[in-house]
Amino acid sequence: MKKVNEWELKKKEISYALWLFSKNKLVVFGSLIVVFYTILAIIGPLIVDPRISEQVNLSNALKPPSSQHIFGTDDLGRDILQLIVLGARFDMSISLVVVLTATLIGVAIGSISGYIGGKIDEIIMRFTDILLAFPGLIFAMGLTMALGRSTVNLFLALTLVWWTGYARIMRGQVLSEKEKLYVQAAKSLGIPDFLILFKHVFPNAIYPILVLATMDIGGVMLSAAGLSFIGLGPSPFEPEWGQLINRGASYLFMAPWIMFFPGLAVLTASLGFNLIGDGLRDVLDPRLRR
Amino acid sequence: MKLYEYAVRRLFMLVPVVLGVTILTFYLSRVVLDPLAAYVTERTPAYLIPAIRRQLGLDKPFYIQYIYYLRDLITLNWGWSKAGHMSVADAIATFFPATVELTIVSIVITLLIGIPLGIISALRNNKIEDHASRLFSLVGISMPVFWLGLSLQYLFTYWTRVQGWFALPSTGRYDPILFASHPVQRITGLLILDSLIQGNFVMASDAFLHIILPAITLAFLNIGVVTRLTRSSMLEVLRQDYITFAKSYGLPQRIVIYKYALKNAMIPVVTSTGLMIGGLLGGAIMTESIFAFPGMGWLSYRAIIFNDSNTIMAYVVLSAFIFVLVNLIVDLIYAWLDPRIKY
Numbered sequence: 001m002k003k004v005n006e007w008e009l010k011k012k013e014i015s016y017a018l019w020l021f022s023k024n025k026l027v028v029f030g031s032l033i034v035v036f037y038t039i040l041a042i043i044g045p046l047i048v049d050p051r052i053s054e055q056v057n058l059s060n061a062l063k064p065p066s067s068q069h070i071f072g073t074d075d076l077g078r079d080i081l082q083l084i085v086l087g088a089r090f091d092m093s094i095s096l097v098v099v100l101t102a103t104l105i106g107v108a109i110g111s112i113s114g115y116i117g118g119k120i121d122e123i124i125m126r127f128t129d130i131l132l133a134f135p136g137l138i139f140a141m142g143l144t145m146a147l148g149r150s151t152v153n154l155f156l157a158l159t160l161v162w163w164t165g166y167a168r169i170m171r172g173q174v175l176s177e178k179e180k181l182y183v184q185a186a187k188s189l190g191i192p193d194f195l196i197l198f199k200h201v202f203p204n205a206i207y208p209i210l211v212l213a214t215m216d217i218g219g220v221m222l223s224a225a226g227l228s229f230i231g232l233g234p235s236p237f238e239p240e241w242g243q244l245i246n247r248g249a250s251y252l253f254m255a256p257w258i259m260f261f262p263g264l265a266v267l268t269a270s271l272g273f274n275l276i277g278d279g280l281r282d283v284l285d286p287r288l289r290r
Numbered sequence: 291m292k293l294y295e296y297a298v299r300r301l302f303m304l305v306p307v308v309l310g311v312t313i314l315t316f317y318l319s320r321v322v323l324d325p326l327a328a329y330v331t332e333r334t335p336a337y338l339i340p341a342i343r344r345q346l347g348l349d350k351p352f353y354i355q356y357i358y359y360l361r362d363l364i365t366l367n368w369g370w371s372k373a374g375h376m377s378v379a380d381a382i383a384t385f386f387p388a389t390v391e392l393t394i395v396s397i398v399i400t401l402l403i404g405i406p407l408g409i410i411s412a413l414r415n416n417k418i419e420d421h422a423s424r425l426f427s428l429v430g431i432s433m434p435v436f437w438l439g440l441s442l443q444y445l446f447t448y449w450t451r452v453q454g455w456f457a458l459p460s461t462g463r464y465d466p467i468l469f470a471s472h473p474v475q476r477i478t479g480l481l482i483l484d485s486l487i488q489g490n491f492v493m494a495s496d497a498f499l500h501i502i503l504p505a506i507t508l509a510f511l512n513i514g515v516v517t518r519l520t521r522s523s524m525l526e527v528l529r530q531d532y533i534t535f536a537k538s539y540g541l542p543q544r545i546v547i548y549k550y551a552l553k554n555a556m557i558p559v560v561t562s563t564g565l566m567i568g569g570l571l572g573g574a575i576m577t578e579s580i581f582a583f584p585g586m587g588w589l590s591y592r593a594i595i596f597n598d599s600n601t602i603m604a605y606v607v608l609s610a611f612i613f614v615l616v617n618l619i620v621d622l623i624y625a626w627l628d629p630r631i632k633y
Contacts, residue, residue, distance in 0.1 A: 026421070026424070026425065026428075126303075126306055126307055126310065127310070129307045129310075129614070129617070130307055130310035130311055130314060132613070132617075133307060133311050133610040133611075133613045133614050133617075134311075134314075134606060134609070134610050134613075136569075137575055137576075138572070138575070138590060138602075138605070138606055138609065139606075141575075141594065142318060142322075142323075142602065142606065215431065218431065218432050219431075222432070222433075222434050222435070225434055226434065226435070226436060226576055229434075229436050229576065230575070230576065230579075230591065230594075242434075242436075245434070245436060245437055245440070248440075249436075249440055249580070252440055252443065252444055252448075253444065253448050256444050259437065259440050259441075260441070263434055263437030263440070263441070266434045266437065267429070267432055267433060267434060267437065268432075270431075270432035270433075270434070271428060271429060271432035273432075274428045274431050274432045275428060278424065278428055278518075281522075
């Protein structure tokens with residue numbers, strides 16, 4: 001009987017959250033953007049021939065936006081709009097995969113570290129201190145340079161840089177929850193540690209992580225595009241937004257559209273995730289609902 | 291435990307971190323990157339290479355090399371910088387102040403805009419001001435900094451000139467022609483400050499015009515972070531019992547907000563500002579290279595192009611030390627502001 005009640009409560013909670021979610025216009029807007037780019041990432045190579053990124057047509061180069069090329073053409077005569085459509089797959093997938101991996105690693109390590117405390121906590125935190133002591137972009141750059149320029153190495157470098165942040169925030173959350181009365185009460189009732197961690201501390205500490213992860217997808221997208229912008233992304237002929245911006249930087253005053261539209265794509269895609277993350281924070285944190 | 295005891299303990303705790311950092315950078319500079327690269331070109335005769343290796347101590351076992359590495363690190367003997375055409379220590383002494391200056395200007399802009407926006411958002415919760423500032427800060431967080439830099443450069447150095455209005459300088463830290471006629475003695479290395487000390491207002495305003503675009507570029511993304519943090523922690527604090535109590539006690543709204551709420555709401559903002567400073571002092575690689583602003587980020591971008599491992603590793607070690615120190619300071623301020631934290 002008690003179980004059914006709990007389940008009913010959960011269902012109510014979720015549908016209430018969804019209702020709050022759908023009421024927030026910015027969140028709906030963000031979701032639409034994310035759905036749009038996700039569809040683009042999936043069907044992009046079907047509606048645009050992927051081979052166009054390797055075709056050079058110099059007679060068509062540096063054409064300003066027109067009815068024929070809505071976003072203009074780049075210095076190799078390729079249509080910017082088509083390149084943006086093709087680039088969606090790379091930028092979307094690398095951000096999602098990096099954040100997912102980094103979150104899983106960071107949450108596991110951070111919650112163990114924060115809850116167990118003592119020597120293990122000290123060692124793990126010193127280790128993340130060492131990793132965090134390196135400026136993220138330089139560290140990722142050094143790693144990508146050392147490992148060699150490829151998509152997999154870009155993913156490895158970004159994940160290695162990103163997980164420590166989750167570990168520290170999770171640890172901080174667990175530490176602050178640990179001090180709270182309800183955990184102390186659970187402890188004094190003799191409930192085993194791992195149960196307290198999973199049943200009581202975790203659900204309360206996971207909200208900021210979930211919000212952060214959603215917003216970090218946008219952040220990772222910016223970093224991936226940034227690394228690609230300074231020349232550490234995939235190969236130059238693979239369509240990717242950061243690389244296109246880099247191409248446009250050389251023609252900034254002559255053909256600003258080359259860097260403008262791909263940048264707009266990075267901005268809006270990242271904004272979509274951040275809008276959702278921001279709305280999630282309001283919905284998931286019951287203290288902010290009042 | 292007293293706060294200063296905590297500080298001393300934390301300083302001691304830094305030792306393993308710093309050693310860990312040096313071990314990692316040693317590994318990166320000696321194993322992953324080629325330590326010979328700075329001293330050898332294609333035209334170096336092959337028979338000289340063993341001698342160069344011997345001179346650099348590369349023929350010794352790794353633990354001896356590490357001790358040499360530590361000794362060189364402490365004595366500022368960081369080798370030759372291909373990217374800076376001088377010794378690495380000189381290059382850092384030359385370029386670091388520019389980054390410090392850029393960091394200060396950018397953080398001042400960030401806080402001046404971010405904190406008031408956050409307070410307004412919290413006080414006008416869910417009203418039009420709140421939604422506007424929310425959208426603005428989310429756009430800031432989502433902004434690709436290199437794209438923003440390029441766009442600002444296009445707008446304020448090219449487009450406004452085409453329109454015949456004004457033009458901000460697009461690259462560099464000062465106008466060299468102006469500098470020749472209005473020389474500034476180097477005192478602190480912060481160009482604006484040095485010019486002001488010497489009463490050289492021409493150079494001060496020129497340096498300011500040069501720094502404003504990169505500073506805004508860097509501030510733009512941090513403003514969003516500060517605004518959201520101020521808002522959310524302000525909202526959280528305003529719901530606390532002691533605020534309700536202060537209100538019901540009849541204290542004026544102004545005092546409740548600025549004296550009781552803001553001070554506590556600032557704790558997360560202090561932390562994140564500290565981390566921002568730590569990150570910015572490490573050098574904003576993309577922003578500095580777009581605006582050719584001769585700071586640490588610009589130097590390291592050039593070092594990457596030149597495959598200049600000496601400069602890269604010195605830069606990595608230095609920014610790591612800065613970050614660790616800033617972290618320590620942030621934690622101390624945190625402990626001082628929030629007595630509930632156990633140390």
